[in-house]
Amino acid sequence: MSELDENNEPSTRSVTVSEGEPGPSDWSEFRAQMHEWRQSVERVLPPWWSRALAGTLIVIGIVLPFLFSADSGFLNATIIAVAYAVMSLGLNIVVGFAGLLDLGYVAFYALGAYTLGWFGSGFFFKAHLHVLVSPVASTLPGIHLNFILILIVAALICALAGALIGLPTLRLRGDYIAIVTLAFGEIIATLAVNGTSIHLGGGQTLTAGNLGISGVDSPYFPGLGLFNELNLRPWYWLIFGVLLVVLFVNLRLRDSRLGRAWVALREDEVAAVSMGIPLVRTKLMAYSIGAAFGGMAGAFFGTYFTVVNASQFQFGFSIFILGMVIIGGLGSIWGAVAGGLLLGYINYYLIPDVLNSLPSKVGLNFQLTEIEFGIYGFLLVIMMILRPQGLIPERRRRLELTGRVAATDSELVEPTAISTLGLAESE
Amino acid sequence: MRPLAAARRYIGRWGLIVALAALPVYYGIRDLVHGYQAGFVAGHPVVHHDLTQLGFNFATGLSNGAIWALIAIGYTLVYGIIELINFAHGDVFMIGSFTAVGLYTVFGLTTAGTAGIVLGLLATLVITMIVCGVLNTLIERVAYRPLRNAPKLAPLITAVGFSFILQNVGLLWRGGSPQSVPDLINQGKTVFHIFGVPIVRGYILALGVMIPLVLVLGRFINATRMGRAMRATAQDPEAARLMGINVNQTISLTFLLGGALAGAAGLVYALFETNIWYFQGFKAGLFAFTAAVMGGIGNVRGAVLGGLIIGVIQALADSRMGPQWTEAVVFGYLIMIMVLRPRGLLGEETREAG
Numbered sequence: 179m180s181e182l183d184e185n186n187e188p189s190t191r192s193v194t195v196s197e198g199e200p201g202p203s204d205w206s207e208f209r210a211q212m213h214e215w216r217q218s219v220e221r222v223l224p225p226w227w228s229r230a231l232a233g234t235l236i237v238i239g240i241v242l243p244f245l246f247s248a249d250s251g252f253l254n255a256t257i258i259a260v261a262y263a264v265m266s267l268g269l270n271i272v273v274g275f276a277g278l279l280d281l282g283y284v285a286f287y288a289l290g291a292y293t294l295g296w297f298g299s300g301f302f303f304k305a306h307l308h309v310l311v312s313p314v315a316s317t318l319p320g321i322h323l324n325f326i327l328i329l330i331v332a333a334l335i336c337a338l339a340g341a342l343i344g345l346p347t348l349r350l351r352g353d354y355i356a357i358v359t360l361a362f363g364e365i366i367a368t369l370a371v372n373g374t375s376i377h378l379g380g381g382q383t384l385t386a387g388n389l390g391i392s393g394v395d396s397p398y399f400p401g402l403g404l405f406n407e408l409n410l411r412p413w414y415w416l417i418f419g420v421l422l423v424v425l426f427v428n429l430r431l432r433d434s435r436l437g438r439a440w441v442a443l444r445e446d447e448v449a450a451v452s453m454g455i456p457l458v459r460t461k462l463m464a465y466s467i468g469a470a471f472g473g474m475a476g477a478f479f480g481t482y483f484t485v486v487n488a489s490q491f492q493f494g495f496s497i498f499i500l501g502m503v504i505i506g507g508l509g510s511i512w513g514a515v516a517g518g519l520l521l522g523y524i525n526y527y528l529i530p531d532v533l534n535s536l537p538s539k540v541g542l543n544f545q546l547t548e549i550e551f552g553i554y555g556f557l558l559v560i561m562m563i564l565r566p567q568g569l570i571p572e573r574r575r576r577l578e579l580t581g582r583v584a585a586t587d588s589e590l591v592e593p594t595a596i597s598t599l600g601l602a603e604s605e
Numbered sequence: 606m607r608p609l610a611a612a613r614r615y616i617g618r619w620g621l622i623v624a625l626a627a628l629p630v631y632y633g634i635r636d637l638v639h640g641y642q643a644g645f646v647a648g649h650p651v652v653h654h655d656l657t658q659l660g661f662n663f664a665t666g667l668s669n670g671a672i673w674a675l676i677a678i679g680y681t682l683v684y685g686i687i688e689l690i691n692f693a694h695g696d697v698f699m700i701g702s703f704t705a706v707g708l709y710t711v712f713g714l715t716t717a718g719t720a721g722i723v724l725g726l727l728a729t730l731v732i733t734m735i736v737c738g739v740l741n742t743l744i745e746r747v748a749y750r751p752l753r754n755a756p757k758l759a760p761l762i763t764a765v766g767f768s769f770i771l772q773n774v775g776l777l778w779r780g781g782s783p784q785s786v787p788d789l790i791n792q793g794k795t796v797f798h799i800f801g802v803p804i805v806r807g808y809i810l811a812l813g814v815m816i817p818l819v820l821v822l823g824r825f826i827n828a829t830r831m832g833r834a835m836r837a838t839a840q841d842p843e844a845a846r847l848m849g850i851n852v853n854q855t856i857s858l859t860f861l862l863g864g865a866l867a868g869a870a871g872l873v874y875a876l877f878e879t880n881i882w883y884f885q886g887f888k889a890g891l892f893a894f895t896a897a898v899m900g901g902i903g904n905v906r907g908a909v910l911g912g913l914i915i916g917v918i919q920a921l922a923d924s925r926m927g928p929q930w931t932e933a934v935v936f937g938y939l940i941m942i943m944v945l946r947p948r949g950l951l952g953e954e955t956r957e958a959g
Contacts, residue, residue: 277758559767563751
């Protein structure tokens with residue numbers, strides 16, 4: 179009987195918090211206080227404070243690698259974590275902004291990495307095309323493009339693929355979209371593995387399968403120094419630059435007409451369409467832009483890991499990226515960055531370097547790296563149950579999830595000082 | 606505009622059925638016209654021009670499909686009642702396989718066949734079903750019930766999370782590589798022939814477990830009080846609650862039933878494939894979900910039909926294109942279903958898949 183009683187309150191709002199959550203009243207009071215406190219601080223600060231903060235953060239980001247030796251493991255983890263943050267930002271557009279659950283994001287990782295494999299190595303050994311590459315690479319056979327060009331090509335290819343994957347899901351909603359994208363991801367992964375038996379003519383295959391396309395070019399930018407495994411700093415500056423560009427695009431998109439259209443579609447598709455939002459174009463744009471960022475990060479991973487190997491492209495990777503978006507907070511740009519960095523560090527630093535021998539210390543016969551996906555699964559479950567809005571929640575979603583339904587327009591509009599640059603997550 | 610709409614309606618009605626028939630018809634004609642290599646006699650290949658190989662594919666496919674059908678019922682029941690894709694379901698099936706194989710040693714079942722083996726396997730079946738049913742119910746209690754009123758994305762994500770947790774439990778339990786398990790029933794032994802197609806014990810086992818379970822389940826859903834409660838909750842949880850049905854208990858019951866069937870599938874898989882590993886649940890779950898969608902999600906008969914069809918597609922792809930392409934073919938069909946007929950073969954129009 180007691181279980182029946184739980185459901186007895188009128189279910190006018192479908193988004194109220196369920197049982198087990200601490201009563202929202204004391205929390206919301208606390209939050210309101212924090213909000214007030216923050217606003218009073220912002221009133222004291224000069225109007226350019228957010229620009230100054232952004233500048234400081236960028237400078238810190240640029241000098242960060244000088245604090246570590248050029249080949250340190252921590253710098254390696256940082257580079258990967260920043261690249262994950264780029265992917266996480268891309269997926270956040272699809273899942274967070276537009277509310278289309280994409281479980282096949284690994285497809286864009288694969289396509290981006292293969293773009294690098296195709297256009298930045300000797301894989302097409304009969305072709306001879308060299309555009310702005312290092313003196314060494316320009317003597318080798320194959321197609322060799324400058325890394326910036328590869329990034330652009332990867333973004334274009336992935337945007338096209340994203341739109342193609344989006345097409346069959348246009349009529350569908352929710353869970354069905356998840357399954358179709360998952361199926362596409364698996365199909366691309368299967369193609370990558372079996373690409374050795376797809377012949378393009380002249381002894382040329384589509385991919386190198388599980389053997390991998392090796393001998394890919396390192397990026398070549400004369401000002402940044404040599405890109406190799408002993409000198410990780412230029413890699414870091416490269417991916418940090420990509421992150422800044424992607425971040426800027428994300429911030430501008432969120433407040434644009436398109437960004438608002440995504441949120442409108444996510445919240446109520448029927449209402450949004452009847453208000454004149456073009457459903458097809460808006461949804462496909464979400465898929466395409468999200469995919470493009472994933473492809474850029476994928477191309478970077480391809481050159482950073484020096485091999486494009488089909489066995490990298492597993493379903494678990496899609497969930498790993500989704501975990502970043504969720505742990506950060508769905509729809510929240512800074513959340514996506516934080517989630518990407520956090521899981522990147524956990525995956526490449528905390529689990530393998532710091533905690534790996536923990537189970538054997540307490541007498542268990544396995545290593546923590548074996549069960550890393552179990553750990554992410556556990557994080558996802560815990561996160562969803564205890565803090566479904568994520569670490570740095572998007573304003574709108576946090577209001578929904580904490581049951582503060584009386585969100586007026588004035589609460590949702592961002593404070594002007596911040597929205598000029600759109601730097602800080604609306605708070 | 607009118608002919609376009611007519612074409613669209615036509616494709617919606619027949620497109621999926623044509624797409625499904627294309628594969629067996631194409632390979633059947635190819636076997637008849639070009640023939641296939643049936644073996645070697647004195648070093649020379651023997652080419653046959655008949656449908657025996659196709660029949661063989663169908664026999665393998667239907668028995669594989671029986672396993673997918675048992676899992677698909679779990680998906681379809683759960684989706685029917687709370688509109689959630691229970692992503693962890695495939696991994697519950699995997700745990701079922703592992704439990705069953707663990708029980709082999711507990712009951713001392715070995716390939717040196719004794720009279721007690723049937724009894725032992727029946728006990729294994731019952732215990733595996735109970736274990737998986739309870740496990741599925743627990744997952745619902747821990748991961749889905751607290752999120753009953755949250756946005757729909759939330760329980761889907763916890764389901765994915767639990768899928769990974771179960772996979773890693775399996776990984777720690779039996780290691781990361783596929784393990785062969787004792788072939789208790791000598792599953793490859795031919796019992797009789799139908800039109801020259803050998804019917805082996807494994808086929809009979811798979812269908813012989815699936816059909817009675819499905820009949821009992823159908824009887825349970827249609828003719829008992831609890832089954833009626835399930836149907837009522839699936840139709841309208843709010844109204845069912847007002848009519849005095851304990852909705853939470855009914856949902857738990859649904860997960861119990863789905864998990865039990867997945868457990869049965871786990872035992873059949875271990876006996877039939879004689880090979881288990883921690884990742885089997887992923888592929889099985891996706892195939893079974895495809896089956897559930899193909900049949901029309903929420904529809905038990907549809908899940909069985911879809912399971913058998915997916916099994917046949919899988920067998921055809923396995924033997925004609927090579928197993929490495931099977932997943933791509935099945936997922937290609939999944940996307941085709943979504944484009945051509947989202948409601949599935951036997952399903953009704955729903956809000957989700959219009």
